[in-house]
Amino acid sequence: MLRPAKAATRTSEAEFHAAPGAVEQVRYGCALGALLSVIAIPNAVPITHCGPGCAQKQFHALSGISGYQGGEFHVPSTNIGNREVIFGGADRLDELIDATLKVMEADLFVVQTGCIPGLVGDDVENVVARWRRRGAPLVFAETTGYRGNNFTGHEIIAKAIVDQFVGPSTAPKRARRVNVWSALPYQNPFWRGDLGELKRLLEGIGLEVAILFGPASDGVAEWKRIPEAAFNLVVSPWLGLGIARHLERSYDQPFLHLPRLPIGARATRAFLAQVAAFAGIEARVVEDFAAREEREHWLYLRDFSAFYSGCTSQYRLPSQVIVAGESAYALAVAGFMVEQLGLSPGAIVLTENPPESARDGIRAAFRNLAEGVDAEVVFAQDGPTVHRLIRDHDRHGEYPIVFGSTWEAGLAREIGAPLVEIGYPATDEVVLSRSHVGWRGALTLVEHVYTTVVRASTLG
Amino acid sequence: MLRPAKAATRTSEAEFHAAPGAVEQVRYGCALGALLSVIAIPNAVPITHCGPGCAQKQFHALSGISGYQGGEFHVPSTNIGNREVIFGGADRLDELIDATLKVMEADLFVVQTGCIPGLVGDDVENVVARWRRRGAPLVFAETTGYRGNNFTGHEIIAKAIVDQFVGPSTAPKRARRVNVWSALPYQNPFWRGDLGELKRLLEGIGLEVAILFGPASDGVAEWKRIPEAAFNLVVSPWLGLGIARHLERSYDQPFLHLPRLPIGARATRAFLAQVAAFAGIEARVVEDFAAREEREHWLYLRDFSAFYSGCTSQYRLPSQVIVAGESAYALAVAGFMVEQLGLSPGAIVLTENPPESARDGIRAAFRNLAEGVDAEVVFAQDGPTVHRLIRDHDRHGEYPIVFGSTWEAGLAREIGAPLVEIGYPATDEVVLSRSHVGWRGALTLVEHVYTTVVRASTLG
């Protein structure tokens, strides 16, 4: 029987440090913001032990101002007041949990703490443990706001669920089953559609896929079956690696780390080929699947080449890709634009404050985006700093295009570039199921990018 | 053995009349423009016998200025000059066909005439017949520019291929096979993706689908198998009905006419239910398929309801749908906006100059868009007339949104409405595989419409 490694309610695998200096134009949430990762699991509900505005701010920002995704916000909260600050809030939490189990219905509740309990010293672990002993489907994740951001909080939550809810397992492994760890829900406005398409692609080569978050997931039931997977697949430059390592220790599950979320034919073929090799699936299976998918794909790109080559050539089609965003989508989008559309990499600023230990790996992932084409990346969180880095980067003779957030609107105008919003905050896109992953997603991205380019000229 | 009914190289089922009066802001091509319907059939190539600019103008307009679709334009043409006008062009056409069969490779060539041969009296039918007797895969379609538009030309071409290429058939009918007649290729910027999704939906209830045009079609081979279908399905208010009637006469194939291209859950369920009933497929099959498709669909709309109800309520979400466009897409889009999103119908102007005989049927299709909600439609081709009809329609207290063409840009600004381009000419959209059909297409349309709405405010 396999057991989870050490309890992991509190620390992320990768150690977090608040970035030095003040931050303007904030681009991520605090660790409590990972409550959106709980909401992203169908049939899971977070219970927050924090101040009155904390949970709502995180939710409203990351679900509302990130493509207006909306979502399930019925979050129980202690809304900590003066009394709890002075006398401690553990009793109030206990009362709330009791009431929650009566008023609400879910397969899993994740108790998350904010800044205040950390400062006043509530023993939340003990409160939650008592309920768990009584059989309530409750776990505790310490997501103290000043100790991490929503990225590290996401890992904390996943590990808490694994350790406290999934638990030890005797289930046999299923040879073709995989757990996928990729987009950070809500932070990335396209996570729902992308995870859905990632699942479809992996199923296309014969895998049984636990996608774990979003509409394409079976929800809590899927989490329960995590130990059954033959392996974990991390599709992100660094996020999820901590979880995969934890699962490797807990369930002796190996993992495959592919930093680049695949967009377009080359990346998707390479991605599936690597997964297939790792999973022991024949190359022919990938080839057959790719051939079926690509028939229409290339017909569309064949026809698009008329526009791209200039049949309506008054448009200044971009030649240099500038990105300000989290490393995962920056890599995916810059990779596609460079590798498949033949743009040159410009300033690429990664904004999620990834742990220091992950940065070399991230830098490496941006090398050889296309054969012989490297992108140099820089890390920055503060808006004016991000913009200075972009402004100061060479773009002589280029037509730049900016992939970024709403914060880049003024900058893009300043350098005469169209802006495509790909990350939080994103106020100019309403996103439902749109995906950029794989062959189909690449076409969607092409449509979107060049519609933006065209409008920059036609609606000017 | 079944034989085609009378030869149909020349007349459309529905008689065409050039609209009275001059036309500004032209919204369709001439009959020769149906060369795009030939190009839309994989492995078919048109051969045009017309003046030097005719074919290129039609192609550039309908493929380029209609979402920048691009496409295969290698069209052989006699580029009629002075000599042919004076001495007749039949010999030149004969020479061109001979050269074409040497230089080009296709499964089917459709010889189309423009205005000049009609006026100078070239006996094209005879030229083509000679080549057909020698076994060349050639048909002749008289698409004289002053005798019709690209809608009627489309029907002429389809019938010409049926009569002269598909021909008599002894093949047995396949109980689940259907030929689909719907969007006019290229005129509708979304025809490729929409036909693909229509095919997927129909396959979803167990049909074998000949979609006949576009990337999802098997091309000429699929046309050859037209007689094998158990029935024809016309998904359009009127276009294709002439073809279906012709096929009924030719191959004793019944047809089902469903005017509304389905967008959204209600329309798609109703559509599939009607097809299933006609095809003798059990209602349960539709129900099962719909249930599978709808699980994620409603999760997305559930989450979208946060935006729609005003979680970021500074946006003036539209309340009245105004359309200027061809009847098929006007019906599909207005139907969805009224039935599923709860807008009220405003001015709806249908612009493709449909035959008089079809107009009552079109009017009827716009009744009961949602329960008890009728839309009154008007017909007009000329831009300023279209705009006057919209301007004069009551919109007191409403927030209008306009679905139309690029010609509506100024009008939309004038009445303070966002504009969504859904028909030719469309210069503000780059379209590849995007589809609005069915459940998935509805989500795409919602994303697109509300992104447009949001941007009308954020980018103002």
Next chain:
Amino acid sequence: MAINLRTVEAETREQRLGTITQWDGSASQLAADSVATHGCGHARPGGRRLCETASPFSQASMCAEHIAVTNATIIRDSVVIQHSPIGCAASQSFTARYARDLAERRGWKPEDPHSVCSNLGEQDMVFGGVDRLAAAIREAFERHAPRVIFVATSCATGIIGDDVDGTARALEDELGIPVVTLHCEGFKSKHWSNGWDVIEHGILRKLVDRAPAKTDPDLLNVIHLGGPDVFTPLVAPLGLRVNLVMGGNTLERLAELSSAAATVTMCFVLSYLATGLEQEYGVPEIRAPLPYGLDATDAWLRDIARVTGREDRVEAVIAAERARIAPELATLREKLKGKKGFVAAGAAFAHGLIADLRELGVEVDGTFSFHHDPMTDSRDPRQDSLGHLIDTTGDVPNFTVSPDQHFQAHAALKRANPDFIVTRHTGAMASLAARMGIPVLPIFYSNDGLAYDGLLTIGRAILRTLPKKRFYADVAAHSSFPYSPAWLAETNPYAAPPERVRAEEPAC
């Protein structure tokens, strides 16, 4: 109790006004109890001590910091320092969106406003964050050359006890511009509306011209939440100019507050500033009931005319306005006949919207008020907006006070079963109603329902909203809430959490 501008912190609403956030019953009972307890409305029979209800269940709500910071951020030429861990600054994104939208409505240049998070980490919790704060203030000054800097506290800095005021004073001296502290720790009050008091306290203390050269007899202060200027068309015929404050206005406008002829508030939730202006600078506060509905609007205009000495002109204005809107108002009443509405909004604003709906002929028997203030800072009974509502339009049988508690709103809406809902603070309420199949009219700009035109604006908006039932009903039919079946059936917002038999739970 007078407003005390000598302290850096505004007293909370609970302390000053007896504000409650949880209650359920009839509006008339609530009004009577408020008067009985706090004595600031028209006495009415049956009043007893106001007893705040409680529920062991509660859901995530808003905080005062959010209101204070948002409204400081959108002041022109300002920078706000959020002295907090990064999470509090999540609001920057929606504040920027709001500022851009405001700019569009007011014809201002759309620009991102400036707010900076001092970005406190674990080390700062241990060793204190004032150095980071000082650095952030200096950096903000360098970058944006603001004319004022606000420093907002957070729960974390409140608990660790950073000397924010000391730092602010030091930097004020160093930089030569006002550095205004906003004490807005979320845990300090049960209700977010304290955020208004906090920013208004700051304005009164530091941004109002403390020694105005003279009073401008034609200048009328209008304190609103933000949005389109619906006031100028209304009072310009009286020869008044509007000094519209809050909602993103300039420092000049704030300075001018003390030299105006009078102050009106668009909502008594904002009356802290109005009362402070009267107390400190003698600018009279208009005490007439808020201008929701025809008669109230008439009276409000007359009171403004009286206070500013323009009685000679006001009757003509009233007559003209009434005549202008009469035809469409009649049409709207006809079309809205038989409809039932539900209002969810904050206190006096909710009372105003109910008056509007009733003036339009819409039935209202249920309301959800995010808080209840038994009195206003002026303590003038004329500002008893709930009492005024009941007196002029009748009781509201089901009147729920709750700070956007989703589960309680579910019960209240199930009880009311309205044809539509009008709501502000739409985060939870709008999406809840939508999911229940109820058409939603969200109010973002709270001036929409004001005065004569407000009736038309709201009436048209309802007509736009009703057909959307088709969308909401379909979504409702295809989605569910994570509440227990027992709670889903509940119609009493303050019912006790239903006991459940959990077969799977072990006995221990």
Next chain:
Amino acid sequence: MAINLRTVEAETREQRLGTITQWDGSASQLAADSVATHGCGHARPGGRRLCETASPFSQASMCAEHIAVTNATIIRDSVVIQHSPIGCAASQSFTARYARDLAERRGWKPEDPHSVCSNLGEQDMVFGGVDRLAAAIREAFERHAPRVIFVATSCATGIIGDDVDGTARALEDELGIPVVTLHCEGFKSKHWSNGWDVIEHGILRKLVDRAPAKTDPDLLNVIHLGGPDVFTPLVAPLGLRVNLVMGGNTLERLAELSSAAATVTMCFVLSYLATGLEQEYGVPEIRAPLPYGLDATDAWLRDIARVTGREDRVEAVIAAERARIAPELATLREKLKGKKGFVAAGAAFAHGLIADLRELGVEVDGTFSFHHDPMTDSRDPRQDSLGHLIDTTGDVPNFTVSPDQHFQAHAALKRANPDFIVTRHTGAMASLAARMGIPVLPIFYSNDGLAYDGLLTIGRAILRTLPKKRFYADVAAHSSFPYSPAWLAETNPYAAPPERVRAEEPAC
């Protein structure tokens, strides 16, 4: 042969200039043959009678009506009547797009230009369409209050013989504004560039001020195809103002043409107007070779200076310009070293682009010219742009003349195998090259390559284009052309169509 403004129709290019559209060989041979046949360039050895090639295969091309109507439509305050069946008016959509883009580049208000199709049907073919035409003209006048109306003919009206000029004259009298006929039936010429002559003929006849009060010694007519004004920065230092015509300018600019000090054309394809202005109004036409490449630009500026009497200033301008661009030019040459380009454009413009590429150090051994004009209307040998190109930069071994024939371009590109292609009239050429895996630099605004800055503009554009090889190569690898294998292998654009064995064909 002088330009004849007394006739309503312009003579075709074939008649006036001996224009050919089909030929293949070396550029030097073509230049020599042109001189030998038409006698208007520098005589060079080996010339023989210019013999137009032919191919039995041909593909859909452009027509003169398109050019004439487009350029009439974009003239400000005009309406164009396309007297035709509806199909000819398909171009309205791209003309509107073009007009909006022009407006953006020139800083004009973006507006849809006005063109109206008389929309002829079968009945009109039988009974004539002049009534429809007259009605269309009146309607256009009512709607748009234009200051000029153009009436463009079509193949159909040309064949049925509608009296377009009579109708135009009658309506001109009735409406009191010029009604200018444009005789541009597509079948009347083998090449679309006649459309330029047609519109220029109309301008010369009806829109130029026929009796200018005086000559403006500082005004330089610049006739261009449309697009950004790259001329003013170039000649302003000489004290010249630019009267930029064609490409959407105003009627005032057209009227002024006759009072300018001189005329330059951006491309000799446009020289009909320049020659006409010299012939009719004595406005001298600058005859120097076009300003492509450093030396040619120097010479062009000197010639302008000479004709307008500003020799004293020109050398300083030249020196300054050369110095300004030198550093970047050196960088571009370095980066482009070893690259091979291919040019596809119309006649003199193609020659200019080749000069640019060679000045940038790019190899050019193949070119696709959409037509070839053995001489210009001035008959001045200095305007022999092909001869000038060869003399100054060397021969082009493979020089194909063909009106955007896709199948021939395929062969020519296969023969050249370039690293990139520069092309105008991108409808067929750009997508062809793309599909062959060749990076495409489309030229929409033909001023891009002009003069000193043109070298930088083109150089930068090539550098932007080259990495897109990655896109084009992938598309090429995954798509095919509907040509026979034999033709796909062909590298001679004028090879005879390959004979095929068609097994499936019956013997009869």
